[in-house]
Amino acid sequence: MNEKEKDNEQQNGGISRRSLLKGMGGGVLATGILPLVHAEGLLRGPSGATVDAKVISPDAAPITLTINGRDRRVMAEPRSLLVDVLRGPELDLTGTKLVCDRGACGGCTVLVNDTPVLSCMTLALDAQGKKIETIEGLAHGDQLHPIQAEFVHFDALQCGYCTSGMIMSCKALLDHNPNPSLHDIKQATSGNLCRCGTYPNVFKAVQAAAKQTHHATAKTQQKA
């Protein structure tokens, strides 16, 4: 496979017809496991034994995820959830939280192609070739995103465990709707549970951040 082919393959979600056929040549289909993963080089299965990377198997294999503007190569099993890959030892992006285990609380919210998704209900493999944004990508160095700054200012957090998911939902809201009503904010955060009771201050923080970003957007438009 030349470099160009490799690139194409990654953009297309990691599995090309060519490599799929290659994998079938390895005879693994006989195990009855759907061919999901292939890779170059040697890999380690859960047993610790090395496996021939060119075969298709349920073991972990490297994939590339585009996280906060950077391509990150990381090991993932076919069943690996995006939340676990983000939080795992390789990426260590633990700002994204695992809370309810099953898509009920929004604690694991990240943006995939600008849309809030529950990373505990998303396979890591399905996130390949897409733009993933996590809480760690919001600030530029010490410069907080306006939503982050207003969360601190209005104390829109207590224990802080829902905060990452809450902020990501609010960012998606303001990206799509720079001037939301209170109803819009309640709607946008309705999938994010908080146990400490920060909602009233979340509403205030988002309204204040909206004023800033709305103002900034208006200015940019004027300049244009």
Place this chain on the structure above:
Amino acid sequence: MADTKTVKVTFGIKGKERTDEIQIPVTDPQPWDLNTKTKIVGTRVPRIDGVAKVTGRAKYTYDMNLPGMLYGKVLRSTVPAGVVKRIDTSKAEALPGVKVVLKFEDMPNYPKDQKVIYAGQEIAAVAAINRYVAEDAIKLIEVEYEKMPFVVSEERAMDPKAPLVHDAPVQERRSEGDVPQRGGNSVQTKGNVVGPRVNNRGDVEKGFAEADVIFEGTYRTQVQTHSPLETHGLVCKWDAPDKLTAWASTQGTFSVKNELQQYFKLPANNVRVITEYMGGGFGAKFGAGVHGIVCAKLAKMSNSPVKLMLDRREQHLAVGNRPSSVQKLKIGAKKDGTLTAMQLIAYGTGGIAGGAGCAGPMQTIYKCPNLHTEESDVFTNAGPAAAFRAPGHPQGSFALDSALDEVAEKLGMDPLEFRRKNIDNPVRLEEYRIGAERIAWERRNAKAGKATGVKRRGIGMASSVWRNFAGPPSTVIVEVHNDGKVDVMNGAQDIGTGMRTVIAQIAAEELGLQLNDIRVHYGDTQWPIGPGSGGSTTTTALGPAVRTAAYAAKLKMFDVAAPILKAKADELEASDGKIFVKSEPTRSLTWAKVAQRMEGDKISVTGDRAPNYFDGRAFGQDQAKKFANQTQQQNAGAQFIEVEVDTETGQVHVLKVVAVHDLGHVMNRLTTESQINGGVIQGVAYALLENRILDKNTGIMVNPNLEQYKIPGSKDMPEIEAIIVENSSVTNNISSMGIGEPATVPTAAAISNAIYNAIGVHINELPITPDKVLAALNPEKKEAR
């Protein structure tokens, strides 16, 4: 008695203040009181760890990734009662990626008779290379049960013929979240019942005989689970065969340390517990717990660090809940509204544990000469209760304040006026005045249920109460470095209330510095002892020690500055980053300049939490009496709530909550308001949404998740107005009291009363779900069912 000095302090609330002399330890500075003007303390300070939390940089226990770390998982009983006949872990052990399996007989709570007594009880555990393999391994463990009869309803459990949950005397668990003097006993059972614990005041029969009206009613409350967003769990790493480091999601770092140290018989200083950040606890996270000891065992067996975090289902089943209650009340009053007698016969279930008492509000809020309360715990085959934000109080408040509205109705009195008649605490009366004004009490339906239309509005109120349980021990280290920067160290944890920030505020205030001059080292038992975050005590237990330590550091800095300023140390003051002569403020040096002149590289001092100033053993009985005569030594508080009831759907919308509370001297107005919001919101959910549902036929919880166990969401939010009445308690040098718990006590009762005001029917059972509202509105249909 320690060395003391006499100081003059001002107690009480503005307009009702009183100045007096009291004795305090010589090591304490002049206490902050009603007349104190502070610059940083009492203002709105964003939390100093806010940036870490909004950027995702804050590392919680669940976030720990250590090299070579394994993942632990517990296998739990799937039957509510039975004997484990056979347990086969061989398939799990053979699964690639599984490192160690902890067998039933090696579990820390292994019952010799192999009996399990609730669905969710720990029976085995594994550690594997990742979460998925650990979960797979658990599923491969084969367990064969001999099922036994069980009971999950309180009424059935009280039947003498019911299956026994415990067949031997029970040792009650006790945590720092429990009300003092409750729990921790070996209790004898009569069948499944413990108690009643009886309390009497006056002569209740005489009181009822004197009454012009008597009301009797029965109230029921549900089981509520804590549902902190970060589940319980630890990461354990053995640094040596007798040396353990544990990262724990806990509200009591030292209680985790003690439990691990005792279980593994380790040298005292060889267990270190770290809780830099933690994702909520609400009373359920004291001690290492069974899962914590399992985690440490797995780490020991595998010789690797192990992370063991519970999943959401386990969280609901096994690590705590607020017990249910069934409360029979009888209340007597005279025509003029004076209470003559109150009686409460209550029982409830905390599953296999106790803790179902709920008489606190009746015993403490309203004046009543004749009182009789009986509280019993009923054991059932369900997960153990744990302290939960104001143990017993939301239950007791719901029944008491609902019943008082019925008495007021019988008397033809305004419910607020009726309550005023039975209160003499000036703080509470002031709170009633403010609350009534802010909600516009006069807007309520003069006669309950007089509202018309599909959507009907009503207004109700209820009273809070909490006692001041905080005291020693807490010790704080303050170090001033020769660049002027200050480190403050204590081993306790920030449960999410903002204690870390309050520590920095108190130190900065005392030293006359800015917040960014102070670095707080917290949540690590390598630092001196601090309180568990229970009983609304953290600020009040620890804050005074911070101030005492900072005060000692300041005096040392004065010693350095005095010769340079050609003044005596006791003529100096520190403020705005300067040390100056009090009588001549222009004779000054910057703090940093003085720091440069110290001998050595730092000044290091410790401060201990002094006994409460009302403590007669420390300060003499005269002083104890002086404080006892004050009525302000408990939190009062009241909430006024407006609701809208949809009479077609039965849905209740809470529109507005005015929450008026007192907590002594406020440390941080911003985070205090957040805590009040939080208490109210949990109260709203307790009133309307949350309910742990056990299937009576199988003994299994049917909603162990966050989609069917309903904690509140953004659309359930009322408008909340948090109002703080400054009350100078002067029980310690910062004059603080707690707020976490009192803020959640009266919410359910006030909502219930507001619903009554809207629709004219009382609903005596929580949660007040639409089906109950519709049944209350259409009693004929209910009978037809």
